[in-house]
Amino acid sequence: MSALTSESRFVDSFETRIADIDSVDIDKLHALSMSVAWPHRREDWQFLRDFGQGIAAIDEIGRILGSAMWFPYGGRFATIGMVITSPRLQANGAGQWLMGHALDQVAGRNLGLNATRAARRLYLSLNFVREASVFQCHGEAILPPDVELPPGAAIRAVEADDLEAIAALDSLAFGTDRTLLLARLLANSKGVVLIRAGRIEAFSLCRRFGRGHVIGPVVASNDADAIAVVHPHAVEHAGAFLRVDTREKGGTFADFLSRCGLPIYDIVTTMSLGDPWLPVPGRRGMHEPKTYALVSHTLG
Ligand SMILES: CC(C)(COP(=O)(O)OP(=O)(O)OC[C@H]1O[C@@H](n2cnc3c(N)ncnc32)[C@H](O)[C@@H]1OP(=O)(O)O)[C@@H](O)C(=O)NCCC(=O)NCCS
Incomplete structure (x- = not known):
């Protein structure tokens, strides 16, 4: 030892x-x-x-x-x-x-974590490698403007039977199956799924956490779908404390979060040890699902 x-x-x-x-x-x-x-x-x-x-x-x-x-x-x-x-x-x-x-x-095992500023030096000394930034966006939510659903899409509340479909989508985005975690989250969350041609193509979960509610995970293939599944939660929690942890720096999803009254409060660093954790930027296909919002810093 x-x-x-x-x-x-x-x-x-x-x-x-x-x-x-x-x-x-x-x-x-x-x-x-x-x-x-x-x-x-x-x-x-x-x-x-x-x-x-x-x-x-x-x-x-x-x-x-x-x-x-x-x-x-x-x-x-x-x-x-x-x-x-x-x-x-x-x-x-x-x-x-x-x-x-x-x-x-x-x-x-290959390892991933999200390092605070205070911990970066500790993890670097243990050979963890920086991969990306995570923007912790939070605040008292304001009622967002109405959004039009993307063409051909409908949204509805998530149901227990959706577990398999959302876990499959999440696995493509996250890189590893998280069915067990998602089953536990489903029991504690409200969720929204986006359906196109009878298939779930995006989803979001929202649960009590910390000072209010957190929206995550959010998995979608494009900004418009991600916004469509986050919008109902932002409406529901307008006037209350809401948090989203995202790797989206600019673009319409990040803009939408600021229009919901959720500015960047802190930035943490995604790091890995072993195989890289996140897809290499630019390698993700146009229509592949990605993680728009994390479950949490701890759970990725
Ligand atoms: C991050 C944290 C766990 C580090 O714990 P710690 O007991 O201070 O860690 P150690 O004493 O083993 O120090 C680890 C390294 O950080 C460095 N370090 C510790 N405090 C530091 C400080 N205030 N400023 C700069 N470097 C610091 C040490 O010099 C050491 O570097 P080295 O390994 O190159 O010598 C602690 O600061 C903490 O709890 N912070 C608040 C919670 C948090 O952010 N947790 C991390 C979640 S990802």
Whole structure:
């Protein structure tokens, strides 16, 4: 076992050990994420714990000093997220230590994550490679102008029976099957599907998260379809806090988000270790589905 992944170590002057994240008090995890000003609610932590795996760093008197989680998709890929160390202990090596444990657990998989500015140096030192920017757009939503449905398209609310079709679309966009995640999200979300010639060609889900609601994932083959499936959520949440995480920098989808009152609040960096995660820009076919909005930074 390397020094990076030893089971206990001193962080500053606190003797700290690693514990399974499922074994710790969720209120303490919630307090940890609040200490770095993250918006996650207790329920958001619960959702992540139910779906993924992780570790927490705990001191001798049971205080949680850090966390790291991973979310395997199939046998070959995982995302990493919820990497946090308590502000009073940052820059003491705890981030490296937690990541050493997380990387041991996902050894052999290609990895993806969305790095905050604070964490970029940590991930670069672990050989993660930058791939793209994610724009966190949020704010008090304003009622967007009406949009015309794209030619030949109709929209309706998502139904439980749509799981297979939306998972197939998502898999083409994301690169890996996420049926299990989408099934859990469906149970917690309202969704919209866009249908053309009897086939689902775009969809969006919207759920409670953090300070309000988040729209994601959104998968579509073009801006007009993506706008058509996001518009009903923006209308429903006008006047309330709404968030969308997107890699769309310009273009009509990004413009539409600003017209919904959702300016860019922060930018994080998509990084990968192993095979590249995202399609090479320009290689995506005109009519192939793409991810217009992420589920979250953590889940991709
Ligand atoms: C990102 C975070 C987990 C890093 O944890 P940490 O315990 O400070 O990490 P470490 O002490 O192991 O340091 C990791 C690297 O970052 C560098 N670093 C740490 N704090 C830094 C700071 N304030 N400014 C610049 N570099 C810093 C360290 O020098 C180290 O670099 P090195 O490996 O080249 O020596 C922590 O800052 C944090 O919880 N931030 C808020 C939540 C967050 O953004 N999480 C990341 C989600 S993707």
